[in-house]
Amino acid sequence: MDDDIEWAQIGEGHVRGKADVVTTCExxxxxxxxxxxxxxxxxxxxxxxxxxxxxxxxYVDAEGESSQVASCDIYDFIDGSLAAITTYAVEIDSSAAD
Known part of the structure; x- marks a missing residue:
């Protein structure tokens, strides 16, 4: 992973730098x-x-609350190292068709 990686979470914000991306993943x-x-x-x-x-x-949490999420993650590599991530995620109605 590049030290200056950028993770664009569309509609949510950006995470910049290896340490912050690792923290977000954790x-x-x-x-x-x-x-x-x-x-x-x-x-x-x-x-x-x-x-x-x-x-x-x-996703169903410990209280039984559920949500349906459709997402697309794009991972870009430069010289074999992860350089950028772009995430699109939207909560959808559970009755929505695929």
Whole structure:
């Protein structure tokens, strides 16, 4: 991972720098440890310097509250090192079609 990596979370903000990206991932991992996740869609497309993950998942927390999220993450690499991430994520109605 590049030291000056940038993670654009569209509609949510930006995370800049390796340390802040790692911290953001650790916080997400801690939160998700208490959440049941079920993917109804998970597609990976890989190219020479880019990986795209398109997914749809249901998240259920410890209180039984659930949400459906459709997301797309784009990972860009330069010289084999992760240089940028772009995330699009939207909460959707559970009855919405794929």
């Amino acid at each position: 916080r997400s991992s801690e939160y998700l440890a208490g959440v049941r996740t079920t993917f109804s869609r998970f597609k990976i497309v890989a190219a020479e310097n880019c990986v795209v993950i398109d997914s749809r998942a249901e």
